Amino acid sequence: MEPETTPLLLTDVSGHVENKYKSIWNDFCEESNRLWKIAGPAIFTALCQYSLGALTQTFTGLVDEVDLAAVAVENSVVAGFAFGFMLGMGSALETLCGQAFGAGQIRMLGIYMQRSWVILLTTACILSVVYVFATPILLLVGETEEISAVAGKFALWMLPQLFAYALNFPIQKFLQAQRKVSVMAWISFAVLIFHAFFSWLLILKLGWGLVGAAITLNTSWWLIVIGQLGYIFYTKSDGAWSGFSWLAFSDLWGFIKLSLASAVMLCLEFWYLMLIIVITGHLKNPLIPVDAVSICLNIQGWDVMIALGFNAAISVRVSNELGAGNAKLAKLAVWVVSVTCMVIGVICFAVVLATREYFPYLFTNSDAVAKETSKVAIMLAFTVLLNGLQPVLSGVAVGAGWQALVAYINIGSYYIVGLPAAILLGFTLNLGPEGIWAGMLVGVVLQTSILIWVTSSRNWIKEAKEAESRVQKWGGSSVIPEE
Known part of the structure; x- marks a missing residue:
C-alpha cells in the first residue's frame, strides 16, 4: 500500500499548491480590474x-x-x-x-x-x-x-x-x-x-x-x-x-x-521638486541649467499626472474597503497597486534613459541646453521610477486618514534632509543641477522608505475600526460586526 499512497499524497499537495497560486492570481486580477476602472x-x-x-x-x-x-x-x-x-x-x-x-x-x-x-x-x-x-x-x-x-x-x-x-x-x-x-x-x-x-x-x-x-x-x-x-x-x-x-x-x-493636514501633506510634496528650479537659478551662469531643469520638470509633470490617477484610485479603494470593514481587501488593494505602479515606473525609467540624448531636442534647438538636459535626465529617470510607488503610498495615506503623520514625515524627509543635501551637492561639492536634483532625490527615497515601513506595519483590522469611528463621528452608523 505504501508505494501507491505516496504518489497520491504528492499529487494532492501539488494540486493544493497549484490551486493556491491560482487563487492568488485570480484575486490579483479581480483587484487589478477594479483598480483600472x-x-x-x-x-x-x-x-x-x-x-x-x-x-x-x-x-x-x-x-x-x-x-x-x-x-x-x-x-x-x-x-x-x-x-x-x-x-x-x-x-x-x-x-x-x-x-x-x-x-x-x-x-x-x-x-x-x-x-x-x-x-x-x-x-x-x-x-x-x-x-x-x-x-x-x-x-x-x-x-x-x-x-x-x-x-x-x-x-x-x-x-x-x-x-x-x-x-x-x-x-x-x-x-x-x-x-x-x-x-x-x-x-x-x-x-x-x-x-x-x-x-x-x-x-x-x-x-x-x-x-x-x-x-x-x-x-x-x-x-x-x-x-x-x-x-x-x-x-x-x-x-x-x-x-x-x-x-x-x-x-x-x-x-x-x-x-x-491634507493640505500640508500634499503641498509639501507638490512644492518640493518645484524648488529645484528656484535653487538652480542661484547657480553661476544659471541660464542653461535652468532651461535643462525646466525641460526635465516638464517631463516630470506629465509623469506625475499618471501617478495622480493611481493616487486617486488607491485612495478610493482603501477608503471604500476600510469604510465597509474589509481590512483584507484594503490590504490586497495596496499590494496590487504597488506592483502595478512599480512595473509602470520601471518602464518609464527605461524610456527616459533610452531617449535622454534625443527628447531634449523636442523642447530646444540649443546643443548646450540639450547636452545639460541629457545629464540631468539621469536623475529624472530615477525620479519617474520612484513616481511609480511614492504617490501611491501617499494615496494609501489619504484613503486611511494618515495625513497628519505623513505631513511630519514629509517635513523631515524633504526639508530637513533632502533640501540641505541638494544645497550640499549642488553648491558645496559643485555638482551643479545634477547634484541639486540628486540631493532632492535623497529626500524622496527617505520619504518613500518610511511610507513603505508605515504601510507594511499597519494593522488593517484596526484601521477599519478607526474608519468606522470616523464615519460614526460625522453622521454614520456602525457597519463592522463585533468579532
Missing part, C-alpha cells in the same frame, strides 16, 4: 486638466516671449501655489467620502462636499491676496520687473480660476468616492476641445493675447465645474446629493483640521 479615467482626467494650462502657455508663446514668461510664471508660481493648497484641502474628502461610501452612508457624501465648499471658498478668499499682490511677491523671489509686472496683471485676471478650484476639488473627490470617474473624464475631454479651439481663436486669430488667454482658461475651468454640478444635480448621484443643507456648517472644526 478608477485609475484609467482618473489619469485621463488629470492629463486633460493639466493640458489646459499647457495649451494656454503654448498659444501665448507663439505671440510674445514676455507674455509666455508671464503665463508660465503665473501658472507655476501663483496658480501653482493655489492649486497645490486647494487640492490638498479638498483631499480630506477622499478620506471622508470614500469611507462613508464604503460604509453605505451615501446620504452623508453631499453634506461632506458642502462642508468642504465652505472651507475651500473661505480659503480662496484668503489666497486671493496672493493674486492681488503677485507682482511684489514675484519681485521678492527674484523675478525680473518686466515679467513680474505682466505676470501680476495676468494673475489678477485669473482670480475666477481660483474660485473654480474651490468648487472643483470637492466635487471631484465626491464623484471619485462613488467611482463616477468616467463622468469627469468625458467632461474634461469636452472642455479641452473647447479650450484648444477658443485659445487659437482668441489668442492667435483675434490677437487678444493675455486677455484671450485669461478668458479661455477661466471659462474652461468654470465649464468643468458647471458640467460636473449639472450631472450631480440632475442625477442626484444615486442619493448622495439631496440638496443644500445647513448641516454643511456643522462640525466644521474637525473638517478644517483634516483639511489642513
